[in-house]
Amino acid sequence: MAEFVYDVRDLKFILNEWLDMEEVFNLDRFKDNYESDDVDFILNEVYKIAKEVVFPINKEGDEIGVKFDNGKVSVPPSYVEAYKFLQENGWGTANESLASDTIMPLTLYRAYNEMIMAASPALASYIKLTTGAANLIHRFGTDKDRELFIDKMLSGEWSGTMCLTEPNAGSDVGDSTTRAYPTDDPRIYKIKGTKMFITGGEVDLSDNIIHMVLARPEGGAPGSKGLGLYIVPKIWVNDDGSLGEPNDVTCIAVEHKMGLKASATTMLSFGENDNCRGILVGSPPDSNGVSKGLAMMFNMMNESRIGTGHNALAQMAAAFYFAGRYATERIQGRPFTNPKIGRVPIIKHEDVKRMLLEMKAQVEAIRAMIFKGFYYLDIAEHSSDKEKAARCKGLAEILTPLIKTYSSETAWAMVGQAIQVYGGVGYTEEYPVSQYARDVKILSIWEGTSFIHAMDLVGRKMRMQDGQPFENWLQDRKDFIEKHKGTEGFSTEFNNLEKAYQSVATIKEIYASYYANKDEKGALIPLYAPKVLTCCAQLFSGEAILEQALVAARKITELGTEHHDYNYYAGKIAAARYFANNILPNVVMQAQLIRNADQSPIVCPEEALYIS
Amino acid sequence: MAEFVYDVRDLKFILNEWLDMEEVFNLDRFKDNYESDDVDFILNEVYKIAKEVVFPINKEGDEIGVKFDNGKVSVPPSYVEAYKFLQENGWGTANESLASDTIMPLTLYRAYNEMIMAASPALASYIKLTTGAANLIHRFGTDKDRELFIDKMLSGEWSGTMCLTEPNAGSDVGDSTTRAYPTDDPRIYKIKGTKMFITGGEVDLSDNIIHMVLARPEGGAPGSKGLGLYIVPKIWVNDDGSLGEPNDVTCIAVEHKMGLKASATTMLSFGENDNCRGILVGSPPDSNGVSKGLAMMFNMMNESRIGTGHNALAQMAAAFYFAGRYATERIQGRPFTNPKIGRVPIIKHEDVKRMLLEMKAQVEAIRAMIFKGFYYLDIAEHSSDKEKAARCKGLAEILTPLIKTYSSETAWAMVGQAIQVYGGVGYTEEYPVSQYARDVKILSIWEGTSFIHAMDLVGRKMRMQDGQPFENWLQDRKDFIEKHKGTEGFSTEFNNLEKAYQSVATIKEIYASYYANKDEKGALIPLYAPKVLTCCAQLFSGEAILEQALVAARKITELGTEHHDYNYYAGKIAAARYFANNILPNVVMQAQLIRNADQSPIVCPEEALYIS
Numbered sequence A, B: 001m002a003e004f005v006y007d008v009r010d011l012k013f014i015l016n017e018w019l020d021m022e023e024v025f026n027l028d029r030f031k032d033n034y035e036s037d038d039v040d041f042i043l044n045e046v047y048k049i050a051k052e053v054v055f056p057i058n059k060e061g062d063e064i065g066v067k068f069d070n071g072k073v074s075v076p077p078s079y080v081e082a083y084k085f086l087q088e089n090g091w092g093t094a095n096e097s098l099a100s101d102t103i104m105p106l107t108l109y110r111a112y113n114e115m116i117m118a119a120s121p122a123l124a125s126y127i128k129l130t131t132g133a134a135n136l137i138h139r140f141g142t143d144k145d146r147e148l149f150i151d152k153m154l155s156g157e158w159s160g161t162m163c164l165t166e167p168n169a170g171s172d173v174g175d176s177t178t179r180a181y182p183t184d185d186p187r188i189y190k191i192k193g194t195k196m197f198i199t200g201g202e203v204d205l206s207d208n209i210i211h212m213v214l215a216r217p218e219g220g221a222p223g224s225k226g227l228g229l230y231i232v233p234k235i236w237v238n239d240d241g242s243l244g245e246p247n248d249v250t251c252i253a254v255e256h257k258m259g260l261k262a263s264a265t266t267m268l269s270f271g272e273n274d275n276c277r278g279i280l281v282g283s284p285p286d287s288n289g290v291s292k293g294l295a296m297m298f299n300m301m302n303e304s305r306i307g308t309g310h311n312a313l314a315q316m317a318a319a320f321y322f323a324g325r326y327a328t329e330r331i332q333g334r335p336f337t338n339p340k341i342g343r344v345p346i347i348k349h350e351d352v353k354r355m356l357l358e359m360k361a362q363v364e365a366i367r368a369m370i371f372k373g374f375y376y377l378d379i380a381e382h383s384s385d386k387e388k389a390a391r392c393k394g395l396a397e398i399l400t401p402l403i404k405t406y407s408s409e410t411a412w413a414m415v416g417q418a419i420q421v422y423g424g425v426g427y428t429e430e431y432p433v434s435q436y437a438r439d440v441k442i443l444s445i446w447e448g449t450s451f452i453h454a455m456d457l458v459g460r461k462m463r464m465q466d467g468q469p470f471e472n473w474l475q476d477r478k479d480f481i482e483k484h485k486g487t488e489g490f491s492t493e494f495n496n497l498e499k500a501y502q503s504v505a506t507i508k509e510i511y512a513s514y515y516a517n518k519d520e521k522g523a524l525i526p527l528y529a530p531k532v533l534t535c536c537a538q539l540f541s542g543e544a545i546l547e548q549a550l551v552a553a554r555k556i557t558e559l560g561t562e563h564h565d566y567n568y569y570a571g572k573i574a575a576a577r578y579f580a581n582n583i584l585p586n587v588v589m590q591a592q593l594i595r596n597a598d599q600s601p602i603v604c605p606e607e608a609l610y611i612s
Helices: A007-017 A021-025 A039-062 A076-087 A105-119 A119-139 A145-153 A293-297 A302-327 A350-382 A386-427 A433-442 A452-463 A463-482 A491-516 A523-557 A566-583 A583-595 B010-018 B019-026 B037-065 B077-088 B106-119 B121-140 B145-155 B293-299 B301-329 B350-382 B386-425 B433-444 B450-461 B464-484 B491-516 B524-559 B564-595
Strands: A067-069 A072-074 A158-163 A180-183 A188-199 A206-218 A228-233 A235-237 A241-248 A249-254 A265-270 A277-281 B065-070 B072-074 B158-163 B181-182 B188-199 B208-217 B228-233 B235-237 B241-245 B249-256 B267-272 B279-280
Touching: A007 A039, A007 A105, A007 A350, A007 A523, A007 A566, A021 A105, A021 A350, A039 A076, A039 A105, A039 A119, A039 A206, A039 A433, A067 A249, A072 A249, A072 A491, A076 A119, A105 A119, A105 A350, A119 A145, A119 A158, A119 A188, A119 A206, A119 A277, A119 A293, A119 A302, A119 A433, A145 A158, A145 A206, A145 A228, A158 A188, A180 A206, A188 A206, A188 A228, A206 A265, A206 A277, A206 A293, A228 A235, A228 A293, A228 A566, A277 B279, A293 A302, A302 A350, A302 A386, A302 A433, A350 A386, A350 A523, A350 B524, A386 A433, A386 A452, A386 A463, A386 A523, A386 B386, A386 B433, A433 B386, A433 B433, A433 B491, A452 A463, A452 A523, A463 A491, A463 A523, A491 A523, A491 A566, A491 A583, A523 A566, A523 A583, A523 B350, A566 A583, A566 B235, A566 B564, A583 B228, A583 B433, A583 B564, B010 B106, B010 B350, B010 B524, B010 B564, B019 B106, B019 B350, B037 B077, B037 B106, B037 B121, B037 B433, B065 B249, B072 B249, B077 B121, B106 B121, B106 B301, B106 B350, B121 B145, B121 B158, B121 B188, B121 B208, B121 B228, B121 B279, B121 B301, B121 B433, B145 B158, B145 B208, B145 B228, B145 B350, B158 B188, B188 B228, B208 B267, B208 B279, B208 B293, B228 B293, B293 B301, B301 B350, B301 B386, B301 B433, B350 B386, B350 B564, B386 B433, B386 B450, B386 B464, B386 B524, B450 B464, B450 B524, B464 B491, B464 B524, B491 B524, B491 B564, B524 B564
Parallel strands: A158 A206, B158 B208
Antiparallel strands: A067 A072, A180 A188, A188 A265, A188 A277, A206 A228, A228 A277, A235 A241, A249 A265, B065 B072, B181 B188, B188 B267, B188 B279, B208 B228, B228 B279, B235 B241, B249 B267
């Protein structure tokens, strides 16, 4: 089996040389626990764990998958061991949870977690869901809820889930039919309904599973605003914290998926015997039947949506690193420009270099975008400078749909390209890239489809607070270009970046006019929203990697070409140039298409789009 | 299980309303056997078979795959039945083989075969390989070879393979190490070596397997020019046609692939006991050690490479049709432009329509390109007008790499999009689209990788015969534009087509200058070859679907908007507009990138492209 390799150097660059991590480590929440000097140790340690503990189980998880027997779901024993290893050794839920005393900055947590996601996306999914559930209870639960649930979840003894989707309510969660019936205890409701696509809804990793369930209380308004949020433990937790009776939550099916096979995707039935109890989070419905369940869940969503994009990035990065390594080992053919040297490792072929550099450019540009997002979230959540925190919150909210969607959509193309580098063997399961292709595809669907995020961008993020955060975001792009466009050796790249910026600025105007004239132009809003998202994402990630390249260029000047890090810095510059010169022009073209506003999908008869 | 649906209407349009099939049916080779009136019957009949016989086994083949036991490979029994059904009922090898008295025009054969490939790509692979092997024997074998092998292969009683790849010789087949040793009989050689990735190299579908094997005879020159071609039956065939002894061909492994699981991908060992006999095809090596083995094999390659692109098209088309059908059934959400009408089938959402129309545009444009290719091949192979035949041969040769590569690369993106239309359930194996994603990926690799075809285009096809065929090809594009650009209602589309044409004409000049100045510009040739291919393919397929749209527009004028075919024709026009207005601008941008000639992949240190 191929050894797991990962670009820990690029993660260190981000934290040590690029982002202003001093600012992050100096935030009150972190300053007693973490400092810059911890970065290399943590990353080195987890890289070792990813290689030795996590990646070795990844293929087995794919081959064996989860077993579903009489309502019980089990993962391969190696998954139970690895899950416990991570949680018990301090690499799990506690580092990311707001409830934890020793919470890490997201920038730091996510840097090491990226390697765990890359080494086994299925394993990482369980840790992530538990964090999400714990954060919800921490933020919106009562003291009693926190006392009962949080510690056990932070330690990994209990895991957690998020239960939104139902068979007939997927993208449109407002159509949920799961109900919550009041009991004599105002805190306790009886839950009844079916939820599907619940990751880890039943699995033998932990002693209890804490489900965070959206359901409509009696008297709740229709649509998403009527949904409440309930804590539904798989096994009831008594007031003294001890485990009580099983809580009438039944796993009735497990999905057979094309990938992520060791991640249990379950269908859960709540209250089959009318005996499923849930603890209300927040207030009961107001006099209009309005609850805040979905709003509470979405409050946690920025991080988990950026996390989904990050998951996609980790997988495409791993596929790239495997492909690069294989390209140094596989001997085949002679280079076009110098056939006389005979057979060479395929990395010496011009086209293989191009494919690898394209993957590198996408991986590093998207990673740069994502870590800017985590940086904004760290400041937004923890800074005492309220103005700065608010500004960063806005910027993170704008980045969220870009990261979620651009990363997950690009991953499908890039993992396909990693298979292409391998050639025929890449199509076999003897090599790891085909599994990444199968594992990664879901990420453009879950946590909101690509289209939902495109609409979130054009309909909400570009327009919230009278468009001020988006103005700030655009202004940051402009300022960066103004400040650096004279940098020697980068004029072509900045020229391309500036054109991309102007294109996005134009798109903003176009979309404002659509909203101002919705009766006539309304159909164009959803039609071109995905292109708007791609343009914004490519602009931002292109800028981010270019900013990194400027750092790299200074380092080369400082350290010289003989320094052991020279290749890393030169590669960063090449990747940034590739992105600026080959990918950013796409922004200009897409903006032109948006301006042209071809309406063929609207005009086309629906009946021509399917076979009857 | 979802019912198999396919756009048989579009296939009928191609053969009845678009291509000049009278010309094809009037060719001497076909005129006594087929006529236009057969088209609908044949397509209807095979559509029924695809639904009832072929598609029902597709999922089982995926789940069970092939079994490998003690050197024997078996497919699920349903595959044996379906294979026999097709061969015995006249839908198999005989219709495509040059050796057959009742060979169909490729245009006709391929139209019905597309539905079989779409319904079970794995099953179709066995039929295709048998045809390829039979055609090789027919064209280059002796009368005796033909007498011994052809009839049994045409009937499907024996199957066939092509054995090129070896563990250390994939893309560079010239590095093959399989050897052929002369015996006392000048016709017979002893074969020794290992071949891998041999589709159907061992399988229980037929009584015998006829391997067409590339091997280097003693005294053969190094590289591809030294390779000879040998007929190696799995079971020796005696001079009277009866089966003799097993021929020392052993299946030593079967690949575990991400898809196409019912298609046996085998590793074969020839002559483990020094007792494997092969029959020489063509002449022994000349005094310079040159054999024509590879040239003979490549002689058959245009058709099988176009066939590979066609296979990709069939799969992406099937994924599209399933997604379209599902979009009419799945109720979710409210349309953005008219939320008050309540929950709707998702096909009514603007973005779902856009995704479906994009798939439709790519599918129908690529299909149009492919059928032009088959049309050219029919004329090239069978026309008595030698000049026209030669011209069509040149055009088919130019289209070959475009079809093979553009179709297979686009399929990965479009099948991914089909999964996206389904949402979460598309990621499960309960619905057919995830299998198409897994089945289709190999097609950008086998029969030559995408890069090999890109180099075939820029290095051979654009330059052969002093560039005359490529000039002809460009002239055809120009003539079409000149002739039709004034068509009312299509000025935007023709404007985009003309810009794309001009871009490709510029690319031709740029590449000519690279070849003229190879010392300085040589590295740019392989670097931008894939983009050149994409541009040529999008130009050609964009034109082809636009040509179809002109026919459709005339039909609407003729038949009116109430005619039952109105939606089909209106859909064709919408698809053509989508392609012209949203995909053709990509040609202009790519051409600009080629002109800009960013060299970052050349400049980037190799060491920056992998993790050591």
